[in-house]
Amino acid sequence: MSQTGSTAVSAQADELRRAMVRELREQEAIRTEVVAAAFASVPRHLFAPGEPLETAYAPHGTVVAKRDADGLVLSVMSAAHLQAVMLEQASVEPGMCVLEVGSGGYNAALLQEVVGPEGRVTTVDIDPDIITRARTCLDTAGYERVRTLTADAEFGVPQLAAFDRIVVTAAAWDIPSSWISQLTLDGRLVVPLRMRGLTRSVAFDRDGDGLVSRDYRLARFVPMQGRGAFTERKVLLREGVAIQTDDPAVRLDKQALDEALSGPALEVWPGAVWDFPDELELFAALNLPRVASIHASQRIIDEDVLGPAALLGVTILVTEDSFAYRAKRASGSTGEYESGVIAHGPQAESLAKQYAEVLLRWSDAYRRRGAATFRYRPDAAGLGPLPTDAVAKRHGTVTVTWS
């Protein structure tokens, strides 16, 4: 590229970067000056080589870095919006020692900007191709100080611990003990944690041997690979309808559930307010006893076989032959919506009743952002009988307090 050409690209990138920062501030993804300054400094387009500048700087856009042989995405440069939210959650300070799990280069460069010359950033990825790519991008953009490592992050990076912050950028089904023990005693772990089929980026502070959450946000990430990988069970009821669960105790009879779907639908509208859908969904998933999620194609929705909530996946209360899911409808002429339940199968009535009670409980007592506080105990022994909303993991247990 000619000198004039590269100057023009650089000027356009600067302009797009300023616009991105403005938008991220307006959307309250960026909340602090230190995070704004990092986003304003790092040339994001240098971590998306070959992509149009507009793509690199789209606040909600992702850039695929690698797919597997079947086309499944293994690695992406995450959306700037999500990176800003997580960087704010991490509350990183100058001079800190930070570990990033899952590399791409860009997020590590943002972290390096925040920790400054006295701080240290290490980024680890299980995939050597991703590390090679991240290393090249970091060097091109002038972030030679960021350390890159190929390893399965299940075991952390013991040789460089302890870390003031660990920021995980792949969806984790569990929290390996290394991510707790390799934190400083007042350290923070930010992790997109899968709980009953939902992913939330949780900012956990270390609390002795365990963790306690300070904040959680909606998040979407590629799944963790390696020792921490977890495959959720998926049953295809018919073309365009699938049920998925991570709970081994949930029994799914494909034929019986498909028959239930073909049968009549029972609707219950208990007078619960529909609001903050991601909070409502979290409360339902954690407070119902046997959950899975149902996913439907646009055709299935258009044919009125399932309600629109199933397009992105919605939590169901399920037995072998029946299931219930939540729906919404306009409530009167106020512009508000109410939550209801649609149930199918021989046990429709009892499932709808249970689901409706949970919707009412949320609507009456917890209808707001951030009502949950999560605790992670590496060993659940001594906790006594676990409540319905406790989530058993391989290495420990998540418990939830609602307030």
Ligand SMILES: C[S@@+](CC[C@H](N)C(=O)[O-])C[C@H]1O[C@@H](n2cnc3c(N)ncnc32)[C@H](O)[C@@H]1O
């Ligand atoms: C969303 S990408 C990371 C994005 C990156 N942080 C950025 O700056 O845009 C997720 C990455 O996690 C990596 N990954 C998945 N499982 C891992 C594991 N067990 N240990 C380390 N890295 C892992 C994947 O190879 C993938 O590159």
